[in-house]
Amino acid sequence: MASLQLALLLTNLRRIDEARQAVRQATAAVDDPAINAVTALVKAKIALCDGRIDEAGNLCGTGMLVASDPRYASWAPIGNMVRAITAMRRGELATMIHHANQLKEDVLFGRDPFPWASPAWLVVQIIEAEKGWEVAVPLARALLESEASTRGFLLSEPTAASFVVRILLRAGDRETAQRVRRCAAALAAENPDIHAIEAAALHLDALLEKDVNLLQQAVASGCDTWTRASVNEDIGDLLSESSEEFRQVCTHYETAMRSYADAGSPRDSSRVRSKLRRHDTSKAAARFWPSSRIPALTDTEYAVAELVAGGLTNAEVAGKMFLSRHTVAFHLRKIFQKVGAKSRIELAVMWKQLVGRESLDISCHF
Template identity: 35%
Template sequence: MLIRRGEFDRVREILYHPEDPNISLFGPTIYPAELLLARSHLAFMAGDLDAAVAMSEQVLAQAGVADQLRIASRLILALAALRRVDVNAASSHMQMIADDAFMGRLTVLTGQCAWVNARVREAQWGTEGVAPFMEELVDFGPVSRNVFLSQSAAAPWLVRSALKTDQKSMARQAVKIAQKLAGMNPHHQTLAASALHAKGLFEQNLDDMWHAAETQLQPWTRASAMEDIGKCMALERSQQDQAVRILERSADTYISAGAPRDVLRIKKRLWDLGVRHHQSRWRISPQRAIVDLTETEIKVAQLVAQGMTNTQTAKHLFLSPHTVAYHLKKIFPKLQVSSRVELARVWTDIVVSGTESLEVIARRAHSTSANERSG
């Protein structure tokens, strides 16, 4: 609950002093799996995805872990994968708990599962993919309430999705639920900010969205509110300069929330506004970037960065030009670039700052990929 409310400092005090029963939410004893899961949740919400993933995987590796802890770990792993735009991994984690849903083992986690499933469907098929489920998400039933209470981004996301699919009544209902839950929990600042964000989106009220961004304690949701403000302001020619500044702040906040892939969307918006000086801003570290690439993607990126065309790269690697183009579509978001010129610049940084050879990194990537397939 404290994590959801954005009280990260208080949670760190509790979770990293488990030997003191006087400040433990879990009583005198905190079991290792429970402690790891709580720390993983904190790391995810604070934007440290690497730590969140590592600790959730440790929970799963322990023998005899309770169903709820195992399911919650999978949910964190799925959310981390979504934030990194690894839809296949997110979908895989959700498939691994499909039997739990079928057998009714989700209990209090039904809302979180519904939220992650909705986000996975959106990533796979766009907003239209979640449209059939919109009504259930705003019916104020147990699952609906749990989604709104557990996810600060849920209300604005539902409003945004409903308006995009021309379901204005659904958007209005999402605002009402958010406001009702905020009223029922008067000391829950993130709920209040979420309700204000949803209302501002629905009414296109910049004042409400500004207040939501200023009071929202959850970093990713705060970045989302600033992005929505920037989008609205960009529609007015006289406000476009300010829109650029707001979008830049949004991108910086996404980075602090461990969501560098969301910055690609911001960079595209800035490009549309005529901003051309952000080719290298908000870039993840070279070594962290390259480990996300497969062996073939590394080879393709290296050759294209050297100036080869798709046809030349294809001949060199005994691939088709179509396959090379497909790999580039995967490489660009992983390296946070949108053109071959940016790829060349980023690749130079990787080669210069890398502590290992590209061949070593490629072998590790290949080994990791092979292990995942065999697993």
């Protein structure tokens, strides 16, 4: 089990090749169904960091068998974390909330597997996605109440530090943001060989100083696709404050959208798409909707249908996709017509079957 614990820590720190090696060592040592399930959870986290969202979900399905085994139940939060992150990035609100509730129980009952793998940071991020940044800020402050908890947070997920600092700055809490920055800088100085910590500290410096040059350095040092997308979005945001940087803003936003899409995060791509729209580049942005798996539906219709089938209201879909409620309702009427559904409930019931079929002959419904 020690090799799997090491693999998980290495994954958090984005030392993916070393993590894979540790997993190979663990699987070579023993052949036990429960150990294999734990291994699947660690592999799921690796796949998530690589942007292989579907593979991460499949591995979680295998790995969550440990939840019923008292010996290894403390590993179940890893599966809950991967599933919650996947749902959040896809914009699947109902699924995200379900796994978030499980994570809250994990935190409440002390089922964190290790101090450096606590899901507390993810609970804050999910609350922000569900209820808004104003609600998430007090939880972020609680997460960072001591140096020990801040260091634990940075080791759990260095890439999440920029998210926390952004909402703190938005709330005007520069003091707490500076404290996170100092802690990240100290941790980076103590561990110069851990690239993810160094990159996170650089990103925080850039956000607090509003320094585009530092952000560009952070892009170059980004440890994974999603992180590079996040930094490019920050560059676009900062440059957008100047009307003279139109072309550069568009370039960085388009790069961010492409990287978010590559990382399996249509929710984040949609957010940046909205920013690009405000810069009159909606045509360039349109291609970043997730591709429709149903030939009769456009990419936008497919995205709307998937969210509605997942239980979201029109208002929630509008918020996630940065569309008006009227536009969502228009798309939904077209979707009903094309797939032959008469209600939202009927669409939800038939959705998995529709997506699962390789082709769909629904020409009679046009």
